[in-house]
Amino acid sequence: MFQAKIYVTLRKSVLDPQGGVVRKSLYAMGYQNVPEVRIGRYMVVDLEVADQDAAAKQVRDMCDKLLVNPVIEDYTFELVEV
Amino acid sequence: MFQAKIYVTLRKSVLDPQGGVVRKSLYAMGYQNVPEVRIGRYMVVDLEVADQDAAAKQVRDMCDKLLVNPVIEDYTFELVEV
Incomplete structure (x- = not known):
């Protein structure tokens, strides 16, 4: 049996509102060194x-x-035999 | 600057309804060899x-x-210098 680990990301050109909200929350918590x-x-x-x-x-x-x-x-994905 | 790639998973003991729906959809599409x-x-x-x-x-x-x-x-996470 194999296990696939699949990583799905938004394309660079696509706006990521969820990521933006998390970035702003981190900023408000004092993590001001997180640009994206x-x-x-x-x-x-x-x-x-x-x-x-x-x-x-x-x-x-x-x-x-x-x-x-x-x-x-x-x-992208990786396969591991399990 | 560093880039962190963070992988968040539900603990094994926690039910994953979203994963269950995807598994059922795959099954209905003919992928009957996907147990989880x-x-x-x-x-x-x-x-x-x-x-x-x-x-x-x-x-x-x-x-x-x-x-x-x-x-x-x-x-889990990985760090890459960018």
Whole structure:
């Protein structure tokens, strides 16, 4: 079995209002040395497949079809055999 | 300047309804070999600090005070000099 760790981030050109709110909150708490915060998703997906190539292909398919919005998001992933 | 990549996950004992919905959607799309999906947050925080020890201390402080709910979440982070 493989475990995919998928990191989804907003594309650089896309405004991140959630990150902006967190940055302002940190600033108000005294952390004035934080110029930027970007918030994305971290997904851990277990896959019952035999080999790593099949796992990578399936992760890419699932990201393209459901897990990631390619218009505004980028993603990377890692596979670990478990 | 340092960049912190912070990975926040729900603790294993905490139910993840969002992950459950994604798992069911994947199942309905034909991915019936996915027994579990867990969804967390991935935060990228820029820090204007001089050294790595100070950066690590500040990231831990910010996580404990604002970014992470220690009752239901765990976190890990990496620091990259940028």
